[in-house]
Amino acid sequence: MLLIEGAKSGPYNMAADEWCAAWAAHHGTIILRLYRWQPATISQGYFQSYDDRKSHPTSQPCPVVRRPSGGGAIVHDREWTYALCLPAEHPLAKDRLSLYMTVHETLANWLRRWGAGAVVLRQEDLPNRCGPNPSRSCPFLCFQRRTVGDIVAVVDRETFFGNQLAPERAVEMDGTTGMAHPSQSARTSTVKLVGSAQRRTRDAVLQHGSILIGQSSWAPELPGLWEVLGHEEPIAENNEIFRDFAVAWPPMLAQVLGWRLEHFPQSVGRDALFDELFTRFSSQEWTCKSRSSTG
Numbered sequence: 001m002l003l004i005e006g007a008k009s010g011p012y013n014m015a016a017d018e019w020c021a022a023w024a025a026h027h028g029t030i031i032l033r034l035y036r037w038q039p040a041t042i043s044q045g046y047f048q049s050y051d052d053r054k055s056h057p058t059s060q061p062c063p064v065v066r067r068p069s070g071g072g073a074i075v076h077d078r079e080w081t082y083a084l085c086l087p088a089e090h091p092l093a094k095d096r097l098s099l100y101m102t103v104h105e106t107l108a109n110w111l112r113r114w115g116a117g118a119v120v121l122r123q124e125d126l127p128n129r130c131g132p133n134p135s136r137s138c139p140f141l142c143f144q145r146r147t148v149g150d151i152v153a154v155v156d157r158e159t160f161f162g163n164q165l166a167p168e169r170a171v172e173m174d175g176t177t178g179m180a181h182p183s184q185s186a187r188t189s190t191v192k193l194v195g196s197a198q199r200r201t202r203d204a205v206l207q208h209g210s211i212l213i214g215q216s217s218w219a220p221e222l223p224g225l226w227e228v229l230g231h232e233e234p235i236a237e238n239n240e241i242f243r244d245f246a247v248a249w250p251p252m253l254a255q256v257l258g259w260r261l262e263h264f265p266q267s268v269g270r271d272a273l274f275d276e277l278f279t280r281f282s283s284q285e286w287t288c289k290s291r292s293s294t295g
Contacts, residue, residue, distance in 0.1 A: 001031045002250050003264035007038035010065030010076075014043070015277035016268045017083040017208055018068060023269075024085040025203035030259055033083040034246055039063065040077035040218055045070045045142070045197065050288040055140045059218045066287050069197035069208065072142035078214035078224060078235055080245050084207045084253075092257070093205040096198060100149045100207065106252045107194050107211060108151050113248070114241065116228050117154040118193060121146060142195045143212060143222045151194035153228045157187060160228075191223050213241055 003020065013035055020031045042053060042064045052073070053064060059075050084103060086093040092102060104120050111118035139145055146152070196209025212224040214235035226235040235241070254261040268274060280286050 001029060001264040002261055003031060003033045003268070004246055005033065005035045005268070007036040009039075010037065010041040010043060010063055011278055011281040013037060013081070014065055014067060014281040015274055017085070017206055018277045019268055019274045020083060021085040021199075021201070021204040021206040022273060025087045025201075028087050028089075030087075030090065030257070031083075031085040031264065032250060032253065033085070033264075034250070035081055035083075036079070037076035037081070040075065040216065041065060042073050042075055043067045044073045046199075048073060048140075052140050056219075058220065062218055064287055065281055066289065067197065067208075069199040069206070071195065071197040072138060072145050073140050074142050074195070074210045075216050075219040075222070076210065077216035077218055078212070078226075079216075080211045080213065080242070082209055082211070086205045086207075088201070088203050088205060090205075093200075096200070097149065099205065100196060100198070102256060103196065103207065103209075103253065104149050104151050104194060106256055107249065109252060110245065110249045111151065111153070111193060111225060114225060114229065114244075116193065116225055118151055119154060121148055121150045121152060123148065141219065141222065142210070143192045143219075145195070146190075146192065149196070150192055152190035152192050153225070154188050155191055155228060157189040160189070160191070160223075191228055193225055193228070211245065213245070214239075 005016070008016070016033065016035070020033050024031045040062050042059055042062045044050065044053065044064060044066050046067055047070050048066075050064070050066075053059070056073070062075065082103075084099075086099075092099045101120065108118040108120050193212050194209060196207055199206045212222065214224040214226040215222060216224075217234075224235070225241065226239075251261055253259075
């Protein structure tokens, strides 16, 4: 089932994702939900401390919602967000990395249709790892992190970054598979364009992620597909890329999943479950959890 919704608030979007996961589990079917955000919103990963947002001054005016999934914070502005919901018994739901890679390979194919040198990272960049065990803390923003399965665009380091942005490490490309792994090349660097996270319950798997279409004024350090394609002016909201994603990518994913693409027969239900979820994601108690209280 395909559900495409207009731009909504952070609490609505997170409640709708969880509602769709429950619906998919109850009906034994897959739901793909595509949506945007209004106003521009920060979604923090479940395990991030609310106070971590102070480390990113430019996004301070944006409202915040806490996701049910982990990972770094995302500034949802010039992007699309997807949520793929599967019943727990679905074959793809049983393998976390396989699901992640299957979805991301189709997203990389869509990005390449637009001319981006998009590749899926297949080997973790160990020197740049972050977290409890590695030697450095994780950046606040998801799109400043790198992990297996992320989609990055390979760009010429000198031409693209110039003196404006600090480049990330380069990758070596496997042209036959569209996959990549880190290298020490001084000529190329990477721009992350897609990151996803999962929430797994006894009944369903929710995987949602962000496709960065254009640079946001709330996170100007993060270029998107528009900038990778060589544009300097900001992308317009009515640009064809936004429409094309919603039209072209779902059939690409459906083909790989062997899934008959049908439109969801209703909007997200405003029932007791949705109201409960919306209340949770709107609450300060949920949003302002500290790192210790999230685990």
